[in-house]
Amino acid sequence: MSLNAKLPPPAKMPLWPELGKSFADELQDYSPTSVLDGISAYEHEFGRARLIERLADLLHVNRAQPGPAHKEFCTLPFDIVCTTNFDFLLENQYDLERQDNRTAHPVVDEDQLSINIGTAGTLLLKLHGDVRHPTRLVVTEADYDGFLTNYPLIATYLANLLITKTAVFIGYSLDDPDFRQIWQLVASRLGKTRRMAYAIMVGARPGDIARFERRGVKVVNLPGTREKYGDVLAEAFADLREYRREHAGPTLKPTEEKPLEQFLLPRDAMSRLCLFATPLEILPYYRENVFPLAEAAGFVPVTAADVVNLGESTSAKIDTLIDRATVMVVDATSPYTQFELGLAISRSQEVSTRLNRLPLRVIPVVTEFSQLQGAGQSISAIRRPQTLSDESEFVWQIAKALEAIAEEMGFAQRYEPRRLFETKEYRAAVISAMALLESTLRQRLNKPPLESVRRPLSMRQLLDLAVSEGMAIDYQDVLVWTKLRNDVVHRGKRVSRQEAQAVLEGVERIMDAI
Structure with a gap:
């Protein structure tokens, strides 16, 4: 590995035998039998301090x-x-x-x-x-x-x-x-x-x-x-x-159904994952007060704690979550989350360039703007109070930011199921189409004031409400599509082109109608 170091010519990093030869050449009337023998003889002749100084010089430590x-x-x-x-x-x-x-x-x-x-x-x-x-x-x-x-x-x-x-x-x-x-x-x-x-x-x-x-x-x-x-x-x-x-998606096992759906999508697909990185002591507050707002905006909230990593590597799990997420909310008030903020920012443009998709959107939350130091570039952040309460204003700022991102992504999200279908990703097309339908119904029907949004309606509740408001929805068809989506997610069911086409065209009809 050290041979790969950059040094001004003609200097180069030595291999272990070359290092031993350099020490041996400075010894008089002694022929070492090995590298260790030569280094040990050098220490005996000149002392530990000079050995260390010479070693640092030969390894070009300062260059x-x-x-x-x-x-x-x-x-x-x-x-x-x-x-x-x-x-x-x-x-x-x-x-x-x-x-x-x-x-x-x-x-x-x-x-x-x-x-x-x-x-x-x-x-x-x-x-x-x-x-x-x-x-x-x-x-x-x-x-x-x-x-x-x-x-x-x-x-x-x-x-x-x-x-x-x-x-x-x-x-x-x-x-x-x-x-x-x-x-x-x-x-x-x-x-x-x-x-x-x-x-x-x-x-x-x-x-x-x-x-x-x-x-x-x-x-x-x-x-x-x-x-x-x-x-x-x-x-x-x-x-x-x-x-x-x-190939990291299958190594992560979310404990909730909605994140599991998103991990089954291809890596280049536009997911709805909204990754939250918060200190553990305030995670319950975010779950209670912020997660429902992310769902109301059409996203699927998830944290690293919600995912079991079969490979046991924490760093690999965080890297994969950032790679698959569309939005990331980072409460950068701890060393761990500040690290994750820097990681997210550095990965954002890389993912966009490499996979030809929209960049990861990052929403930093801080108590002091000095917590943004080390993030790598000048970014704006939402400031929250040290003491959290149900009336904290920063919650609604996060909600507005998520709504703005959802609106900006709306056109691309609308055509993502069709794109997946045309690339013959039929299972992914079914998942994406049903997520689009659910998100759209939720945004159109679940419209109480933000203060009252705590537990978003289920798919069946959304369908009941849509029918009661006279929307052109074939209730039974949607239930059939929902069962197919569930079989794909939980049983790994294969999906034929005809099945995917039926779901996709049905969802598109509903989208056009509403």
């Missing part, structure tokens, strides 16, 4: 900048990344990528493992320390030999990750003796029940592949040469990111 592979890697929503590198390229790229210095939380010392400081984003476990922590650095024979004894909690934490998670090794040789001890311990205890592990390599030789597989690691061998290593990895990470986003 190296993240390259394309770092950039693409840091867009992948990993909760935990472990590294044995001594540099700061990953931290620097996380800061650049998220525009918020709390998005990567480096962990070097054991006492950091037990502290939850409310930092959102990726935990970056630096197994061998870094040059800013000289006493924690694992770089000599003595450091490696004493790792399990000196840092038993980090070793235990790493072992737990290898037991419960699927490890993906990137640019890692498995040659570090401390890691190999832990890896072999997990293998000896679990045997055939040990989880699979994978290594992403570029242009690996058969011998390298055999060595990894002998240690229980399946190699993903990408074609390429050492000179193109960074570019190959960057392309692979970008492909992986888009593949995961494209």
